[in-house]
Amino acid sequence: MNFKTSLAIQNLTLYKNKIKILDDISLELKEGNLISIIGPTGAGKTSLLRTILQFEKINDGSIRIFQKDMKKLKLNELAKNISFVHQSSFLPVGLLVNKYVLFGRNPHLGFFDTESKIDYKIVEQALKKVDSLQFIDRELTTLSGGEQRLIIIARAIAQQTPIMVLDEPAANLDFALSAKIMNILKNIAVKERKTVLIATHDVNNAIRFSDYMCLLKHGRIIKQGTPSEVMNNENIMDLYGASAQITKDIDGNTIVSTKYN
Amino acid sequence: MTININFKSKFAITLIMCISLISIIFFSLTVGIAEIPVSIVARSIINVMPFIHFDLTISNNWEQIIFDIRLPRIIAAGIVGAGLSCAGVTYQGVFRNHLADPYLLGIASGAALAVTIANYFVPPNILFSFLWIQLFAFFGGLLVICSVYLMAFIIDNRNFSTIILTGIALSSLCTSLTFFLLMMQSTRGLSILSFLFGSFNTADWNVVIYTAPIIILGIIFLIFFGRTLNILQIGPEEAKTLGIKTHKMNMLLIFVASIITCSAVALAGIIGFVGLIIPHLCRLFFGNDYTKLLMFSGFIGAMFLILVDDSVRTIIAPREIPIGAMTALVGSPLFIYFLFIKSNGHDL
Incomplete structure (x- = not known):
């Protein structure tokens, strides 16, 4: 392709x-x-x-x-092209999951627009993709760390970039x-x-x-x-400064493990 | 858990708020130094309604008290309460700190200092004397907020804690300068001092027509930025990746909230506590959505301050208690009570 x-x-x-x-x-x-x-x-x-x-x-x-120089893109254009998930996102207390994922729709909304049914549909689809639709009405901070991570990724998906x-x-x-x-x-x-x-x-x-x-x-x-x-x-030695052992598992996946004497 | 509000119940709550606000205004028209019976108030209101001619005769004196003395004062208390609460919500949102309030950055102290200075230069009875005082308050408050921003920019490239620290420093400076000025001239100093502790007894129609449009437009403006405030809560950088010009928005929101605060200070002096506690009360009831918070704390702030002003007028009538002292007296126990309810796990 x-x-x-x-x-x-x-x-x-x-x-x-x-x-x-x-x-x-x-x-x-x-x-x-x-x-x-x-x-x-x-x-x-x-x-x-x-x-x-x-x-x-x-x-x-x-x-x-x-093909477009990034410096010339407006902030809103950039937000329509690239979504971002931070290493450690700050999550406000009391915020519902669907409201949080809805933030991802912001670049697509004009100043006077309110979120439409389509936006809520996109939120649902995004949550479905990360297998977290059951959390849609939960408060974000009551979820576990892993569940929160999935929701944050759903927000980036809802941005449709x-x-x-x-x-x-x-x-x-x-x-x-x-x-x-x-x-x-x-x-x-x-x-x-x-x-x-x-x-x-x-x-x-x-x-x-x-x-x-x-x-x-x-x-x-x-x-x-x-x-x-x-x-x-050689490359792993170069990169991490540690010697490694590269093997294959039964399914043929490559496994890298460090080697210490 | 907070109340999950859909569109219908949002409308219902707004309706309930409107009705309670109107009934509180009506009730407040009846209380004061002169007790006016409810029936008289009702009749006089019907009298001024357009298209209705009942020809109800009411003592001219009472009508004057109701419309020229009490009503403007009640409206003033309402808009100041709403304005301070919404400004408080905005500052808390922008600084992502629930301890922020309208007086944090020294805006109020700057405005109060300017009002004090204005009282020395502007003769009290000239035309537009209040307009002058208000202009001074704007100037003072905005001068402080601009210098806070500028200094923070030079020191630390707009780090938020630096902004707050410089704000606190300037705030104290302005407060001490205000007291210095007051002590220099003791004769008028006392009346200014009582003004600085908060009072609505100077509020009449002249004052209200200048202040009300500014504060109300400011609040509507802020409500439009509810979604922006919500997204700002997840942090400046991630908000940026969602298409929000974080820095510009922060500046704009602080500016509008400061204008509201300055007008409130020019009208009624420094009334503490409202801008901090009303937003928190609303957080307990309605959650942390900023559009809702702005709308409902506007209503609740207005109702709260109107009721407190009622008590100020009546408790030791004909003298008045400074409203700034009264808000805390009424509000603190109430607020602590709600905190206890919340911590016991009861749903509000």
């Missing part, structure tokens, strides 16, 4: 307090792909995502969304739920031809669900490609 490029990053460089955070990053993201950025802590994963969301001012290079950016969407969850979230994201990418970009520490799930991987260290991309291309002992 022929996939269009949705987001193109070229020679991106970012300084914070005169320290180089991102160094000459070039990356092309395609529609219908789940892309994982992996790397040790402090590699600049979150900074890269933040730059894509225009939270940081680019010092050099460019980011293009569907061609690009979704998620910062560690499956961190600190049990291994079944982590895999479930990755599977949901993979499905969205494939079935709806969206670009899903995540930063993660979970190498095994990244290998299993990603179409493309990007290995980031000290603000530089040291390797990028499909999981089978980039996941070898």
Whole structure:
């Protein structure tokens, strides 16, 4: 299949307090792909995502969304193109789940508009996609951490953007739920031809669900490609500074485990 | 659990609020230094209604008390109560802190200082003297809020806690300057002092027609931003990814809430407690949706302050208690009572 490029990053460089955070990053993201950025802590994963969301001012290079220079997009246009799930979202007390997911509709509403039946329908569909429709009338803060994470992802889905950016969407969850979230994201990418970009520490799930991987260290991309291309002992040694053992399980999934003597 | 409000019940609640507000206004017309019987009030209201001619004769004196003294004062109390409550809701929303209130950033202290200064320069009986005082209050309040923002910008690039800290510092500065000015001139100082503690006894039609439009328009404006305030609660960065110009919105909302606060201070001095407690009371009843909060705390704030003003007028009549003292006296036990109910797990 022929996939269009949705987001193109070229020679991106970012300084914070005169320290180089991102160094000459070039990356092309395609529609219908789940892309994982992996790397040790402090590699600049979150900074890269933040730059894509225009939270940081680019010092050099460019980011293009569907051929358009991102700097020229208005904030509302940006919100119609990219949705974002934060590493640790703040959730207000007393807010109902459906109201929270409804926030995702804001970019599509004019100032005097109120949410229509269609918007509520979209909210329901988004909750269905993350398998959380039963929580629709619950208060957000009464849910467990994992359930909350699914609701936050539903908010991003309700935004109906061609690009979704998620910062560690499956961190600190049990291994079944982590895999479930990755599977949901993979499905969205494939079935709806969206670009899903995540930063993660979970190498095994990244290998299993990603179409493309990007290995980031000290603000530089040291390797990028499909999981089978980039996941070898040498690259893992390079990236994390630890020797690893790469095996296959019965189903043929690649498993990476660290090796200590 | 809070009451889950759908469209129908929202309409019903609004209707109930309107009816209670009107009945409270009606009741308030009957109380005061002179007790006016309910029947007289009703008759005089029918008399001024257009298209109805019953020819009911009422003592001219009473009609004057009802329409020229009590009604403007009640309306003033109502709009100040509504304005302070809505401003309080807005500040709490913008700062994402439920302890914020209209006086937090020193707006009221700045306005009060300006009013004090104005009292030295503006002769009390000139034309538009109240308009002048109101202009001074605006100027004072906005000067404070702008300098708070500017200083916070220079110090720490608009970090919210820096804004609050500079606001508190400027607030104290303005308060001490106000007292300094009051002590310098003791003869008029006392009347200004009683004004600063909050009072509606200067409220007449002249005052109300200048203040009411500003506060009411301000409240309507804020209600339109209810959805924005809701989304701002999830944090500045995520709100930005939902298409909200976080910083501009914060500035705009603070500005409008400050205008409302300044008008309220110009009208009635500093009335504490209303802008903090009424929003919280509404949170207990109606949840944290800001559109609802703004609407209902407007109504409840108005009713609360009208009732408190009634008690101020009557308890030690013909003298008056400063309303700022009375709001806390009535409100604190009430509020603590509701907190207890809430913590015992009862649904409100």
